Amino acid sequence: MLSGKTILIGITGGIAAYKICELIRKFKKSGANVKVVCTPNALNFVTKLTLQNLSQNEVYVEEFDVKSWKPEHISLADEADIMxxxxxxxxxxxxxxxxxxxxxxxxxxxxxxxxxxxxxxMNCNMWNNAAVQKNLSILKSRGIEILEPDSGFLACGYLGKGRLCRLDKIFDAVVEALKCSDKLKGKKVVITSGGTIEDIDPVRYISNYSSGKMGFALANNAADMGAEVVLITTKDFEAPYKIVKVKSALDMQSALDNEFDTSDIIIMAAAVADYRVKEMCAQKIKKGESDVLTLELVKNPDILAGLCERRAHNSLDKPLIVGFCAETENLLQNAKEKINKKGCDFLVANDISRSDIGFSSDDNEVTILDYSGAIIKLDKAPKRVIARKILELISK
Ligand SMILES: Cc1cc2nc3c(=O)[nH]c(=O)nc-3n(C[C@H](O)[C@H](O)[C@H](O)COP(=O)(O)O)c2cc1C
Structure with missing residues (x-):
């Protein structure tokens, strides 16, 4: 199942280190090439000899034990398919x-x-420590998958959350990640995310509640599936692929224009403002005598329809174009009208009237419409899982 794949396992100085011996066996049985790197503290819990025997490879610990011109911290990082x-x-x-x-x-x-x-x-109090939680959220925001620990009796005598999650869960997460690791190899996938920001004056703007999480989850998954990814976003994300930070709908449109010709797939998960202020005030608008202030708005370009038109006009068979629509009522009916009007290949519709899914939430539940009229419903799941399913569908 895993033949041809190299898994780099990092073991650190926790009591659960002994459990990883069993995991290494499972990966070896599945045909993977397993390489193990330990922190010096991990060797207080497991021996190098055990790990070496089980992985059938050298076990790496010392950073300055350099054997070739290319130091281990670079060659091991380059060789592995997953860490x-x-x-x-x-x-x-x-x-x-x-x-x-x-x-x-x-x-x-x-x-x-x-x-x-x-x-x-770790111990449950360490798990709940604010600094540890903050650092975990930093890692998540960079697209690293965190397999949360289980609750139960801990080796330190406490009862709480902190036990290493089940080994089969870790095994499945690695297999799942590797299974899809080359489905989008050689493809350039451009994804937009976040709500656009339309300035009123130097201190005020019109925007929406989009968090950009769905687009970020799509970008991370596309990268995991081997794609060259460009994320065009209004939010601050960090990732090992190209991120283009934009503000307004017009900025987003011009960033997309730059990527269009070389892209294979464009996914428009951003919430683009339909209108912008006709003329941004150069100075802060002062509170006047009148109780009413009128802002004149003009329509923003329909970016999704524009991309589809550009493709049709040039008789191109790429990029494949996926739109998103956020609705508060008549989800399916509005989505059907939209896919016909815009001319995209897939439209992902989500109901933003529900607080447990959609905008800002970590979960989503979507209905996907395709160009042939087929409707696929994805049940409520973390955005990471929904993103993977959307990409698997469109990569077919
Ligand atoms: C018996 C024992 C068990 C420990 N178990 C854990 C643990 O499960 N999780 C954890 O975060 N730290 C644990 N620690 C503390 C770490 O070993 C310590 O923070 C160390 O600096 C970690 O080093 P490393 O991250 O470089 O491996 C344990 C320490 C001892 C003495």
């Missing part, structure tokens, strides 16, 4: 989040550019 850090201590999680590279494992993590999965394990 799994399990168990990940509070210490190592925090160091990676802050870009600290003070041992071989953290230096590899700093240089690693493909899919990374982290399975934390």
């Amino acid at each position: 799994l850090i399990a168990p990940a201590t509070a210490n190592t999680i925090s160091k990676i989040a802050q870009g600290i590279a003070d041992n071989l494992l953290t230096s590899i993590a700093c240089a690693f550019r493909k899919k990374m999965i982290i399975a934390p394990a």
Whole structure:
């Protein structure tokens, strides 16, 4: 199942380190090439000899034990298809989040550019520590998958959240990530995300509640599936692919124009303002005598329809174009009208009247319409999972 794949497993100094021996066996049985890197503290819990025997490879610990012109922290990062850090201590999680590279494992993590999965394990009070939680959210915002620990009796005697999650869950997450790792290889995927910002004056603007999370999840998944990704977004995201930060609908349109000719797939997950202020005031608008202030708005270009027109006008068979529509009522009916009007290949419709899905939420539930009239409903799931399903569908 995993033959031809190299899994780099990072083990840190937590009591759950012994469990990784079993995981290495499972990956080996599935045909993977397993390479192990340990922090020096991990060797207080497992021996190099055990890991070496199970992985049938050298086990790497010392950063300055350099054997070739290319140091290990770069060659190991380059060779692996995926990096799994399990168990990940509070210490190592925090160091990676802050870009600290003070041992071989953290230096590899700093240089690693493909899919990374982290399975934390620690005492429940360490897990709840504000700094650790902040560092975990930093890692998540960079597209790193965190497999949250389970609750139960902990080795330290506490009852709470902190146990390394089940090994089959870690195994499945790695297999799933590797399975899709080349489905979009050789394809350039351009994704938009976030709500556009239309200035009124130097201190005020019109925008919407879009968090950009759906587009970011799509971008991360497309990168995991081997695509060259460009994320055009109004939000501050960090990722190992190209990010173009934009503000207004017009900025977003011109960024898309620049990428159009070379792209294979364009996914418009951004919430683009329909209108902008006709003329932005150069100075802050002062509170006047009148109780009413009138802003004159003009229509923004319909970016999605414009992309479809450009493709049709040039008789091109690419890029494949996917639109998103956010509706508060008559979801399906509005979505059907929209896909016909715009001429895109897929339209992903989501109901933003519900607070548990859509804007700002970590979850989504969408209905996908395709050019042939087929309707596919994806049940409520984390945006990461929904993103993967959308990409799998369109990559067919
Ligand atoms: C017996 C023992 C068990 C430990 N278990 C954990 C653990 O499960 N999770 C954790 O974050 N730290 C644990 N620690 C603390 C880490 O070992 C310590 O923070 C160390 O600096 C981690 O180094 P590393 O991240 O470089 O491996 C444990 C320490 C001891 C002595």
